[in-house]
Amino acid sequence: DAGITQSPRHKVTETGTPVTLRCHQTENHRYMYWYRQDPGHGLRLIHYSYGVKDTDKGEVSDGYSVSRSKTEDFLLTLESATSSQTSVYFCAISESWNTEAFFGQGTRLTVV
Amino acid sequence: AQKITQTQPGMFVQEKEAVTLDCTYDTSDPSYGLFWYKQPSSGEMIFLIYQGSYDQQNATEGRYSLNFQKARKSANLVISASQLGDSAMYFCAMREVNQAGTALIFGKGTTLSVSS
Numbered sequence: 001d002a003g004i005t006q007s008p009r010h011k012v013t014e015t016g017t018p019v020t021l022r023c024h025q026t027e028n029h030r031y032m033y034w035y036r037q038d039p040g041h042g043l044r045l046i047h048y049s050y051g052v053k054d055t056d057k058g059e060v061s062d063g064y065s066v067s068r069s070k071t072e073d074f075l076l077t078l079e080s081a082t083s084s085q086t087s088v089y090f091c092a093i094s095e096s097w098n099t100e101a102f103f104g105q106g107t108r109l110t111v112v
Numbered sequence: 113a114q115k116i117t118q119t120q121p122g123m124f125v126q127e128k129e130a131v132t133l134d135c136t137y138d139t140s141d142p143s144y145g146l147f148w149y150k151q152p153s154s155g156e157m158i159f160l161i162y163q164g165s166y167d168q169q170n171a172t173e174g175r176y177s178l179n180f181q182k183a184r185k186s187a188n189l190v191i192s193a194s195q196l197g198d199s200a201m202y203f204c205a206m207r208e209v210n211q212a213g214t215a216l217i218f219g220k221g222t223t224l225s226v227s228s
Contacts, residue, residue, distance in 0.1 A: 033216055042118075042203060042220035050214065058215060090157065097207050097214040098145045098164055103157035 003027050006091050006104035013111055019078040021107050023091030025071075031094045032074040033101065034058075034066065036087040043090065049074055081111045115139065116206050116219035124225050125194050132179070133189040133222045135204030143209035146187040147216070148178065152200040160202075163187055194226045 003026030013019050023032060031050055035043040035058075045058030047066040055066050063085060065077045078085055088108050094101040117136045125131040137146065148160040163171045163178045171178040179188040191198055204219045 031214065031216075035218070040220065043205075043218040045215055045217060048215050056215070059217075088155070092157075092216070094216070097209050098162070100147060100159040100162060101205075101216055102159070106155055 004091065004093050004102055004104045006089075006107050008107060009105060010108045011110070013081050013109070015082060015111055016080050019081050019109065019111075021076045021089055021091075021109070023074040023076070023093075023104060025074075025093045027093060027095070027102070028071060029093040029095045029102075030071075031096075031101070032068065033092040033094075034064075034074065034076045035090045035092065036060065036085075037090060037106075038087050046076065046089075078109075081109075083111050085109065086111045115217050116204055118204055118219035118222050120222045121220075122223045122225065124227065127196060127226060127228050128193050130190060130192045131194055131224065133191070133202050133204075133224065135187045135189065135219060137185050137187060137204075137206045139185075139206065139208055141208040145207045145209075146178070146180070147205040147207070148176070148187075148189045149203045149205065149218075150198075150200045151203065151221075152197075157203075161189065191224075194224075196226050196228060199224060199226045 005024045007022045033048040034046040044060045049055045049068040091104040092101040144165045146163045150158045161173045175192045177190045201221045203221045207216045
């Protein structure tokens with residue numbers, strides 16, 4: 001199995017609080033991605049990274065920011081959590097554009 | 113506009129039958145990759161098969177094959193001899209190469225139910 005770990009796995013937080021999710025890899029892969037999964041919407045891309053300090057927005061980036069200060073870590077921050085951000089969040093990594101992405105186990109985030 | 117379209121929210125098939133899950137995509141980039149993933153009820157994402165835009169032959173991996181029709185921009189997944197364990201959500205995804213980012217975009221998925 002690819003070395004990719006998400007933390008925390010579960011989190012309940014209050015509306016208006018900042019939240020940071022961490023994705024850690026041991027594969028030295030270049031590309032890292034954050035998705036959210038909601039019923040009826042599939043996986044929607046939030047942000048992605050193609051190198052250290054190189055990031056770009058996905059289709060649902062509003063309310064989220066990311067940072068990648070080293071190859072192995074990709075952080076997703078909800079600046080001020082809202083109930084609409086209740087979701088399952090997946091991190092993924094890939095070595096190059098034509099190789100498969102490996103996924104973390106997911107983080108279930110509930111904003112109350 | 114959606115870049116990846118999966119028009120079948122749900123599909124039902126009996127064991128040992130073959131099933132085709134549809135996927136169409138939209139891109140103007142001549143270089144791209146197409147992927148299929150399986151997500152069982154346990155939630156993990158499992159890579160199934162990959163097709164590159166320049167690949168001459170359709171990709172195959174065991175019971176999985178990808179029916180790649182470039183002119184139609186379709187990349188349908190064919191599962192031969194369905195098994196009960198194939199019951200899951202299936203996602204089609206695409207990665208374009210025309211920019212540094214190469215985002216990996218997913219469709220909304222198709223739920224496959226296999227009955228005995």
